[in-house]
Amino acid sequence: MEVRDGDTVKADVEKTSSRVLEMLALNGKVTESGAMTSRCADYDADEEVYRARHPWSVYQAPFAEMQKAMDRLRGELPKNGWKIVKDGVDGSAAKSPQIVAESEGRAFALDVRLHKASKVGNAPDLLEVTVESACYRAK
Template sequence: MKTQDSDAVKAGVERTSSRILEILDVKGKVTDTGAMASHCSDYDSDEKVYRARHPWSIYKAPFTDIQKGMDRLRAELPKDGWKIVRDGVDGSRAKSPQIVAESEEGDFAVDVRLHRASKAGNAPDLLEVTVESACYRSK
């Protein structure tokens, strides 16, 4: 297992998120969150092993534009050093389109889900993205 400072891992996750946003090329509002470090649940709680996660979303964009962004991801991720490991629908009742990919080096994974606006009108069309790092041992 690699050893790396948590700030460096968070910065890497944020750079990866920025690249995903570039590929999507969807004009809309983007939630403003930063990467967070958390303990890797696969390891004993006494070990200082962590990963960084960066969840964010794009909203206030036409649904067709968001769909085209998902299509760009399908086409561009493999050219950009990613392996798509899942491309289908998630397990939710809405059966939202989902793409899950891992970087070739195994340092990062991305989970992208396309959500339609709710019929009740309390949730907009939304592209939900989570970029996550591999687990690292603290320096």
């Protein structure tokens, strides 16, 4: 397993997120969150093994445009070094459309879900994206 600097990994995950946003080519508002570091669950607590995650969403865009953005992503990911490993629906009651992909070399994983507005809780239409790094040992 690679030994890496956590700040560098977070910056790489944020750059990858920006590239995914470009591929989506969707006009809407984007949540302003940065990448964060967490421990990799598959390792003992005393091991310094982490991953960086960058969750964000696009909202205030028409649902039909969000659907088109998901379709664009299906075409753009393989052209940009990603392998789609799941393209279907998630395990939620709403059965939201979901794309899961891994980058070449498996340095990054991507999870994109399209959520239809919900009357319960007044949730808006939302395109939810999470980019995360592979696990690494801290420097």
